[in-house]
Amino acid sequence: MLTIRRDLVDAMVAHARRDHPDEACGVIAGPDGSDRPERFIPMLNAARSPTFYEFDSADLLRLYREMDANDEVPVVIYHSHTATEAYPSRTDAKIAAEPYAHYVLVSTRDPHEHELRSFRIVEGVITEEPVEVVESYRFAHTGPDDVPEL
């Protein structure tokens, strides 16, 4: 299950709408081991394409160095599909290389209603998971170590 704050969902959808009809992409980083998406990092789609996305290679290096320095991991890796459903394509599954990330797909094919779904992709195998949208992580059921601070 992906538990994610509403403002982060809104930010992904807004990015996808803004870049439509090209695919939008980015990362939401979070503390290593927390499985909690916190820092929204929209990335440039170096492919600038309605059917493909790729992080620019220099941006990718900078991103991973920054996350390393902050003890963060890419908790969410998101991208949009602009003419098809929010489900990973064969290309998505083949290239996906972060077995612990939540791969979030946003479809903007409908101009009014977006579709947002989340998946694990491990060794090419796609597994859909539920998405729980919360206002704050404080009271969300994200696991035994997520005790609300009083």
Added chain:
Amino acid sequence: MAVTVSIPTILRTHTGGEKTVPAAGDTLAQVIDDLEANHGGLKARLVKDGVLHRFVNVYVNDEDVRFAGGLEAKVADGDNVTILPAVAGGAR
């Protein structure tokens, strides 16, 4: 030449979970052969038919080796080699 190689999460199964490992060589190809000698299976994840996989990025210090000779890219003593899988995909 001794270099330090950063290993991405997905390939750490080959390095016993280590994030960075030492390797030696004068070119990236030699570094990868040296990695393979100590961490079997890594080379096949990086190289196919004598060239780097399209969706694996390798950097020597800050430079993407695609712009520095690919597998023939030179490495110097103390360099950092970083391996990062591309983040890419799409509806196509």
